[in-house]
Structure formats: structure tokens, C-alpha cells
Amino acid sequence: MDLPKDNSSQVDPSNDDSSHDDSENSDGESSIQEKKGIGNSLLKKFRATVREVPVIVCACCGGLFFPSQVNQLSKMRLVEDYDLDPEFLDLVFCVPDTTTFCVTCSKYIKKGEVPSPCLSNDLWLPPIPDSIKRLGQD
Ligand SMILES: [Zn+2]
Secondary structure (H helix, E strand, O other): OOOOOOOHHHOOHHHOOOOOOOHHHHHHHHHHHHHHHHHHHHHHHHHHHHHOOOOEEOOOOOOEEOHHHEEEOOHHHHHHHHOOOHHHHHHHOOOOOOOEEEHHHHHHHHOOOOOOOOOOOOOOOOOOOHHHHHHHOO
16 A cells, blocks of 8 residues: 655645734733732632631630621720629620620620620530540540
């Protein structure tokens, strides 16, 4: 079987590079670079956000919250600004050594109401038995 040896007549016209314009391509690349930069900054922001954990304890309900979900309320400010009874404040200041309240609790406290998730509503956890405490120690 004989194959044709002369391929000169089978030149592909699409191989001709002279008509190719590079200017449009470079503009496309710069916008892609820009988008990659925005994407990277958003990705960094996302990763930083998901690494955050709720660490602030609400003085009333004892829940854990992010910094953006809490308010600082001192007893003095609540008495002066909201005209609240000091006995009422003893009910809602359940966690010692903190004046930080979650948004939900502070909303009710400012109205003079005890929030339903307040620890003073018999929601205290029972003390941890010594036999359970020892499990985490060496
Ligand atoms: Zn709370």
C-alpha cells in the first residue's frame, strides 16, 4: 500500500498566526487577575471568620456568643438609665465577674423582664460529680 509522500497540499489554514490580536487577550488576563485578587481576599476573610468561635459568656443565660452578639451592661447603668430594681438585677446577673449580656437577654433586661433562658429560672447545670471531674485528669 502506497501512502502519499507529498503533504504540501494539505496545509491547515488555521495555523496562520498573522491575524491573531494579542491586545484583547491581555485585557482579559488583567481582569482575571483582578478577580483572583478579590477572590483571594474574600477567601482569606471567610477563613478568618470560620476560625472564630463563640467565647463570650452571657451573664444571664450563660450561653457562648461571638463578640458582635453581646452588649456590656453594668448594674449602675441599668439602675440609672432604665430605672431597674437592684433585686431584679441580682436575678439576671447570674454568672459572676462579667457584665456582658447577649442581645436577647439585654433586650428583656432593659424592659425589666427576666429573660426565659436566664439561669435563675432553674436552668443551672448540676455540679459535676468528682468521679466525672477526674476523667479529664492524668
Ligand atoms: Zn443571654
